[in-house]
Amino acid sequence: MLSCFHFFASKQDLCKIFKVVEQEFSIKYCLIEANQEGGKEEVPQMEFATIEEIADDFTATHSIAPRCMIAPKTEVIELYWRRMQRDGTARYCMNLLEYTNGVQLKGMEKHEDLTCEFYVYINREHETEFSAALFKSMIREIRRNCVRVKNTAPTYIGKELYKDRENRVFCGERCSTFTVTAANEAKEWYRCPKVRKFADGSFREKLSFLQRVFEGKEIKDYSEERKNFSEDFQIYRVAEGAVWRIKDLNLLKEVFALFDDEVKVPSSPGTSTAMEYLCEASVYVASAQKPDGIRMLLEQMHFIPEKGYHCGCEGIVKILLNGSNFQKCKTSLANADRDTKALVKKILEGLTDKKMAGKRNELVDMLKRDLEKK
Numbered sequence: 001m002l003s004c005f006h007f008f009a010s011k012q013d014l015c016k017i018f019k020v021v022e023q024e025f026s027i028k029y030c031l032i033e034a035n036q037e038g039g040k041e042e043v044p045q046m047e048f049a050t051i052e053e054i055a056d057d058f059t060a061t062h063s064i065a066p067r068c069m070i071a072p073k074t075e076v077i078e079l080y081w082r083r084m085q086r087d088g089t090a091r092y093c094m095n096l097l098e099y100t101n102g103v104q105l106k107g108m109e110k111h112e113d114l115t116c117e118f119y120v121y122i123n124r125e126h127e128t129e130f131s132a133a134l135f136k137s138m139i140r141e142i143r144r145n146c147v148r149v150k151n152t153a154p155t156y157i158g159k160e161l162y163k164d165r166e167n168r169v170f171c172g173e174r175c176s177t178f179t180v181t182a183a184n185e186a187k188e189w190y191r192c193p194k195v196r197k198f199a200d201g202s203f204r205e206k207l208s209f210l211q212r213v214f215e216g217k218e219i220k221d222y223s224e225e226r227k228n229f230s231e232d233f234q235i236y237r238v239a240e241g242a243v244w245r246i247k248d249l250n251l252l253k254e255v256f257a258l259f260d261d262e263v264k265v266p267s268s269p270g271t272s273t274a275m276e277y278l279c280e281a282s283v284y285v286a287s288a289q290k291p292d293g294i295r296m297l298l299e300q301m302h303f304i305p306e307k308g309y310h311c312g313c314e315g316i317v318k319i320l321l322n323g324s325n326f327q328k329c330k331t332s333l334a335n336a337d338r339d340t341k342a343l344v345k346k347i348l349e350g351l352t353d354k355k356m357a358g359k360r361n362e363l364v365d366m367l368k369r370d371l372e373k374k
Helices: 011-024 129-144 193-199 203-214 222-228 231-244 249-256 274-287 293-303 306-320 325-334 338-349 354-372
Strands: 004-008 027-031 033-036 067-072 079-083 090-094 103-106 119-123 146-149 155-158 170-172 175-180 186-188
Touching: 004 129, 004 170, 011 129, 011 155, 103 129, 119 129, 119 170, 129 146, 193 203, 193 231, 203 231, 203 249, 203 274, 222 231, 231 274, 249 274, 249 293, 274 293, 274 306, 274 325, 293 306, 293 325, 293 338, 306 325, 306 338, 325 338, 325 354, 338 354
Parallel strands: 004 155
Antiparallel strands: 004 119, 027 067, 033 090, 067 103, 079 090, 103 119, 146 155, 170 175, 175 186
16 A cells, blocks of 8 residues: 655645645644754744645755654644753654654755755555545645656656756655656756766667676776766766666667676676676566567577677576566567577576476477477
8 A cells, every 4th residue: 555655846836735635634734853942941833734834844955854744633742852962952853653643744855966855755654544534635636736757666746846847857765866858758867967978878889888898998996986986887877777778679689799708797786797787677678568578588689699698598588487577488488489499498408597497397398399390
């Protein structure tokens, strides 16, 4: 069940969204924490009746992310305080452990040179009849008053803020840093001008950079480059990322030309080798194109050079034997041409992993029967 929702909204967007919610529910906005200057004994204002009173806090940035609990207007919210160091400032905090009947509204703290302004999200950690109904109402109004951006995980931008999208760089906790194109698609944005220029280059330029990395001409000291997050390392990430965004599967033959069993360079995330990462990306983009994506992937494995047989051919087939990929592979092989069936059969027969033996044997038997037919 959905318990968290992220979006970007200007003050005008926030007010438009929550005014409707305020008409439907009798609510108040309770700050989760607030500071009081040293020497002052009164508790700072922590409860507000309308979104207008606090909306500015959620469209600006602070060293601490602004947060409030949206709760029934009649409920009493318990507070506690703790003395801050040095200047004697007191911080008053809402007792969240004791309160479960509400929905949290959160903003974003400052992140390096990007302000992350306008990034907002709502979440409920506990479900009650009230919080469930309130959360549902909020989601409805957010979707009604926002534009969903394409080419990214579900990302919504308030309609008023969206009008100024050409002048904005969007950044948040649950999404990459991006701009929005004229086609309403998210385009990843990079702080470094050199990296941005490379990202705008052609797909072949990105593959050419990968080839130089694999030849040892770029990213010569991987650990140091990654540690410093150098410009070249960022470019390496962009180049690898381009493979994960392939739409035309005919481009896979150019990716496959990069496979080389001798290359042991780590991938940019550092979770696998670059060769393994290319295999994962190839299967991912093929799986996304139903119903013939996996079949096209298998048929293009003929373009993998002999020097990349183990990391490329075997690497891809091993991934296809796992999880939901197996049934897709089996169905696709049934419709593949004879040369592809023969190649996959050869690859399968060379695999020795006992964990894959059952599925491997099932496919080998199927391919033998198919190849014996005239």
